[in-house]
Amino acid sequence: MTEPLHVEQAAAKLRDADNILILCHKNPDGDTIGCGSALYDALASLGKTAAVLCADPIPRRFRYTQPRLFRGEFEPSLVVAVDVAGLQLFGDTGLMPAYSRRVDLCIDHHAGNNGYAQYTLLDAGAAATAELLCEVIEAMGVEIDPHMADCLYTGLATDTGCFRFANTTAKTHRIAARLIEAGARVEELNTILFATKTRGQMEAERMARSHLEYALDGSCAIIWLDRDEIEASQADPSDLEELTALPIGIEGVKIGLTFRQQPSGSWRVSIRTVKGVDAVAVARRLGGGGHLRAAGCELLGTLDNAKSAVLAEAKAVLEDTSCRES
């Protein structure tokens, strides 16, 4: 069992330690990398030795965060995980397995955090771990400098879709205001994070959109990409994640489906729903899972068979939803 901490207690643990190793989750996003870099900066500003460890390379779009990466150059006396909800999310490449099983402190905002660390600072109401870490850094007595502000803003903005998603609160905006005052380069960051796509992404999006079709009287929209198209687009597979927002963003659509063929040939299905329609219910009988409004599953066989299977579940869920409403 983990022991829950408050912001001040977590700040005290960090202030009292030296030789601190910061762990990020695998397939790193803006929040885990932004938090790792900002916490490194804060600890370094107090004269401490620290470094960041991640099982995967830092994506190119986040390279400005420039975390100091751990190469085994010191023996950590405190291991801190940022934005990592469970042990399985650390990954197991390189030095990671040696440290991910002995995490002293976890700072996180995922409601599903399974308490793997000795101490945990968890605020499931925070839109991003960066929102929480901002308070921890201030409680450490560190003034947030422009680079820390860039890193924390990256976490805040990426986890909220630039303040668009339902997790955005008044507090999220107040922290954004503080980070801007601390020197976050909002214009440059928003351009990098939200306004720039690679040619490969544009090409993948063009092909996926060309396959757009509607089903179930327009309450369902479907896009897909087969493995040949994905390869031809030269898009980074992680860049294709954004496609899943397209079908659900069409007027009148209640269930948006994105089919991406995996290198093995199977179809990875991303299910997005509007408020009031249960995405997990669509995925569950197909062996998948997820959240209320974002779920997924993986199906073998042809695209037509995969589409039929998912549409049958989608139809049942929509009928069930309208029964409950009437």
Add this chain to the structure above:
Amino acid sequence: MTEPLHVEQAAAKLRDADNILILCHKNPDGDTIGCGSALYDALASLGKTAAVLCADPIPRRFRYTQPRLFRGEFEPSLVVAVDVAGLQLFGDTGLMPAYSRRVDLCIDHHAGNNGYAQYTLLDAGAAATAELLCEVIEAMGVEIDPHMADCLYTGLATDTGCFRFANTTAKTHRIAARLIEAGARVEELNTILFATKTRGQMEAERMARSHLEYALDGSCAIIWLDRDEIEASQADPSDLEELTALPIGIEGVKIGLTFRQQPSGSWRVSIRTVKGVDAVAVARRLGGGGHLRAAGCELLGTLDNAKSAVLAEAKAVLEDTSCRES
């Protein structure tokens, strides 16, 4: 010459008046309509008679703002314009011409406001007129209720591209926080304003993207739609404005060009540039104009001729830019 006012002075003028007519600009956007509706609510909450007048219908996506529209039912003793930078922006349909030439008070955030009103409250540093009006309403002694908060949030969010654009400041985020606390339905509004496209928009975007091409060694990207495609898409022409953000959003692109054929056959060209590249310079010799990073022009003739003409200017501007940089 107009007389400049402070927030408190503008609030006092509104508090002291009755029978107040609120004017919005033509082709209304979220800021002018949001401000019109919020100011109406604030005045009504003080027991005053007021109404909103706009030369064009309220777009469907903003219908939740539900402003009380003026039908000539009272003789205005104070005429207030919100978010209207110049006389030519009022339009001249219906009752508008009778009132747009006698504006008593203008509340606006456009640096180019030409001072047509007797009194003007102008803050060119505000991201939206809603940012400024929020302070005026509070200075009037009115507590912002959930509907006012929805309307003001609409102005703030639409004028900043949901806090993405360069005009977003720490103050913008602080006002957003206050509006959320006052009850703004951020999740619903962001879905309506930013996450929903019509089938027509999707179809127009599919066609425009299918024409994507690169020029000038990848520093220029072009999309286009001819008038037949625009008609076939069934998209509302005002919904095509968003297309202009596509080409400039591609990695490596410095000038993004969108060609839309008008019903008359001519080509309307939208020019978007990255920081440091002058969009007006591309448009100027073609008879167009605009802002530093967003300009436009209209050209007769074939698409190929129009493209050649614009690309020649774009090439000159890029060469000039790289000369200045080196």
